Amino acid sequence: QVQLVESGGGLVQAGGSLRLACAASGRTFSGYAMGWFRQAPGTEREFVAAISTTGRSTYYVDSVKGRFTISRDNAKNTVYLQMNSLKPEDTAVYYCAAKRTSVERIVPLGEYNIWGQGTQVTVSS
Numbered sequence: 001q002v003q004l005v006e007s008g009g010g011l012v013q014a015g016g017s018l019r020l021a022c023a024a025s026g027r028t029f030s031g032y033a034m035g036w037f038r039q040a041p042g043t044e045r046e047f048v049a050a051i052s053t054t055g056r057s058t059y060y061v062d063s064v065k066g067r068f069t070i071s072r073d074n075a076k077n078t079v080y081l082q083m084n085s086l087k088p089e090d091t092a093v094y095y096c097a098a099k100r101t102s103v104e105r106i107v108p109l110g111e112y113n114i115w116g117q118g119t120q121v122t123v124s125s
Helices: none
Strands: 004-007 010-013 018-024 032-039 046-051 058-060 068-073 078-083 092-100 119-124
Touching (some): 004 092, 032 078, 046 078, 058 068, 078 092
Parallel strands (some): 010 119
Antiparallel strands (some): 004 018, 032 046, 046 058, 068 078, 092 119
C-alpha cells in the first residue's frame, strides 16, 4: 500500500493562500481515491475534500466550497489542496488520506484507511 507525506503547511494571514501537497510512495497511486481532512485543537477530525482515482469527481465540505480546490497528478503520485481566502477558522492540522478502489468514485468518509502524518496550517486574523 502507499505511504503518504504531506507538505506545504505554514502560517498565513487571513485572506491569504496556501497549497498543500500529499506525496504518495509506490507505483499504484492511480488506484487510490484521496481525501483531505483537518483537525483543530479540541475537535474531532473533519472531512474537507475528496477526489476520485482519475480526478474527474471531487467533493467538498460546505465550509470550503468556492475557496479550496482538490486536484491530483497521478504521474507525480501527488494530491493537492489549494486553499484560497483562508480564514482563522481554517486553522488546523491537515491530513491526507487514501483508500484503494477499482471504481471511479468518491469514497465514503469512513472508508479511508491510509493516513499521512499531517501538516499544520495556521491562519492569523
